[in-house]
């Protein structure tokens with residue numbers, strides 16, 4: 001390995017929605033005896049999911065397999081309304097860790113379908129976020145993945161028309177479809193700034209700044225993470241000579257050289273990024289590129305906040321908890337998801 005320098009895209013890695021979801025599930029692990037159940041992977045990252053599995057979390061794809069009275073978390077990607085309703089039967093303790101920005105898209109689908117719109121939804125078939133969002137109004141939503149898919153929509157039925165999207169698409173992918181949709185449907189309605197979330201666009205913009213300077217771009221993240229895959233597309237489109245996605249440092253090839261650009265998907269922890277730098281061992285070290293500072297904080301899900309408030313009350317009347325020794329709501333704001341995972345790993 002003779003890597004000269006690493007250009008480190010900033011921001012990268014955990015976004016506010018992922019922080020919220022990981023910390024919420026970590027709270028569940030602290031509060032309830034195992035097993036805690038989680039509908040779908042809490043976030044699409046192998047490393048994160050494995051830590052939770054080691055702490056007694058069971059991930060399921062069917063909420064009916066979760067026993068009555070068991071604690072159940074719904075993942076960050078959002079859940080179909082009928083699945084959530086089913087989950088809340090049989091006295092399960094259900095806490096929904098959906099990212100508020102995904103909830104916003106669910107809301108848009110609900111409102112537009114009620115107003116009689118047909119909805120073009122740009123997303124990836126089978127991705128959990130797309131499945132959950134489309135299920136809000138299945139009779140009104142048409143999935144498109146490419147500009148050509150717009151031709152397959154029954155145009156005669158379309159008046160009025162709205163254009164919504166999965167939050168984690170690549171900006172290029174979205175723009176190609178948007179440009180064509182505007183031509184086909186001149187009265188198209190869409191949310192002011194579209195549905196791609198701030199975390200997705202910030203990570204892509206930072207990576208776009210370094211891709212053309214890199215001999216190789218490494219994207220840390222899992223193959224089933226939509227925003228991670230979007231980052232690989234951005235790097236290729238912006239001139240990186242070679243783009244590699246890795247789950248961890250162990251997958252980094254030994255023969256890299258020159259300048260390496262490095263970033264991570266929104267569900268990949270920064271500790272993995274720094275392990276990659278350690279492995280690359282760049283002669284001139286690393287330089288952070290990008291000047292957007294993300295300060296968003298999403299508080300715990302409402303059901304969990306109620307639970308934490310009950311714990312505060314219990315502490316006030318003298319109940320002692322093994323693993324929580326200060327106001328949990330203050331603690332949630334102070335701690336980050338990497339700390340939560342580290343505490344679970346110890």
Ligand code: SF4
Pocket residue numbers: 015016017018076099100101102167168197198199200227266
């Ligand atoms: S990538 Fe965007 S939509 Fe997804 S969890 Fe993060 S902030 Fe929320």
